[in-house]
Amino acid sequence: MLVVGLDIGSVAAKGIMLDRGKMHRAMIPTGWSPRDASEELINKLLKISGCKREQLDDIIVTGYGRIAVAGAGQVATEIKCHARAVAELYPQVRTIVDIGGQDSKVIRVNGEGRVIDFAMNDKCAAGTGRFLQIMANALGLDVSELGENENFSEMVSINSMCTVFAESEIIGLLARGTSKAGIIAGLHQSVGRRVAAMVRRIGIDGEIAFTGGVAKNPGVHRALEEELGCQLLIPEGCQFTGALGAALLGQNS
């Protein structure tokens, strides 16, 4: 059985190929066309695995670009895919926190890996990767550099929840000579607080997994654990969780 799971996100497109016992993965920027991105990903995965297109049994697509790519294969929401992947990786987990580029979500699953409830952040960017990206720009850093540049002991709290206001708040703090490292710690705390509130609304039960690209940021990881008062499980290749879930769904169908 050869299946591909694609997660076409707002920023990055991720692909996983399950080739009997083996797993291959690839990631590219989504760019303007989700359709092109998905084609490119499939070709990349075929190349890595040395398989042929005709050998593919199934393609499952998820992520915000899923509709545009529909026709390439079956479609499933990110919520279902994350639940499926985490059930495979950590069967003991009942709550999943996913922070991606465009949105953040909390998913409750039961013992069979079925979604029983979920919440997503609303229209605004606070508590998402997008928020961190804008703040990183304001600090003259790349979003991937935020984690290593934080200094928790110098943390200043960022009070604005709104992205636009938070941006001017940190510009003001910088002008007053506040340390960048402390501001970064404050930003991470603000994301952690925002997402933790969403987790509590859905309710914590059992262990918690943290997925999505932002889970790679140790500062947000720390802040979220602190706000929730418990440890989080982060899968290796956390940004591939959605794609993995999609591929696993394909394997089952």
Add this chain to the structure above:
Amino acid sequence: MSAILEDFTSIRGVSLIKIKEAKDEGQKVVGIYCTYCPQEMILAAGAIPVSLCGTSETPIADAETVLPRNLCPLIKSSYGFAVTDTCPFFHFSDLIIGETTCDGKKKMFEIMQEIKPVYVMQLPHLHQLDAALELWIKELRRLRSTLEEELDVEISDEKLWDAIRKVNHETMAVKAICDLNKKNPPVLNGLDLLTVTWSRNFSSDKEELFTMLNELQQELATNQESEANANKPRVLLTGCPVGLGSEKVIRLVEESGGLIVAMENCSGYKTLELQSDTELDDPIIALAQKYMEIPCSCMSPNPYRFELLERMLEEFQVDAVVDLTWQACHTYNIEAFTVGNLVRDKGLPYLHLESDYSSSDLETLKVRIEALLEMVV
């Protein structure tokens, strides 16, 4: 679509022409915004009640030159139509009747007063109180004398009872149609259901409407074409009112493979079990009792809504619930907490959505709705 169903889509257009003719002959038109307005009183006064509740995004930008942006779209749309004079039904209305339901509407009516005479009824909110019913009875009596004066008519008890019977019958007929969806597969999808329940509020002729409703009920009851509706997740919609123009959530559910089998909102089932008691001596008391029972979230507490919901979940064999709150509607937004608990306790998936009339959030709504439908086993 069946021919009778099609007639419902044209009610608005047809009734507009009739209303124009009726006005030319001196008949009065009274505009209403809410299910609490006792339309029987307007009928008994020989006037035509028309629904003005705004369901379109179009006039909202104009409304926002006066009203705050962060306000319920239904209120903004209603006011927008009035201030731009783009709703013919508003245009033809001689008098508008409002009620003190939510804060937004109550304060909007004050400003609307500058455009047309708006008569506001004081609706009590603690409905289990004797004093509340007493006040509401007084308010209905005040409405009666106001209408008599404004429209220069006499509203006799006899005429009131006559109107009460008509509305009771209409309600029963609409309920009979909605109840057909208890069947599996359901006979009507959500959009058709809405077309019937919403469009009927524009009819200017109760007798004709009653005939249409009965014909449709009979046709649908024997209809074998509902196979297309088989095996789809059966979704119940609750929360704020929707109409044609603000039906985006219904559309998204049905585009995503679900089917709205019932609506527990003002566009649907909320008032359909309520009948005025024709055994009483005083028609005003009969009306007051019926209207006080409406389970709108502006009532505190609001137990009948939960009883009704619980029953509907069973009877309509519901698989999932969508609870729609319009932006800045605090009462439905807060009540969503209790609704969510009730639904989850039944082991059913529940989705609370907060939205407005714009199309800016279609994508984010869609992923939530798809995920809800995926949760249906």
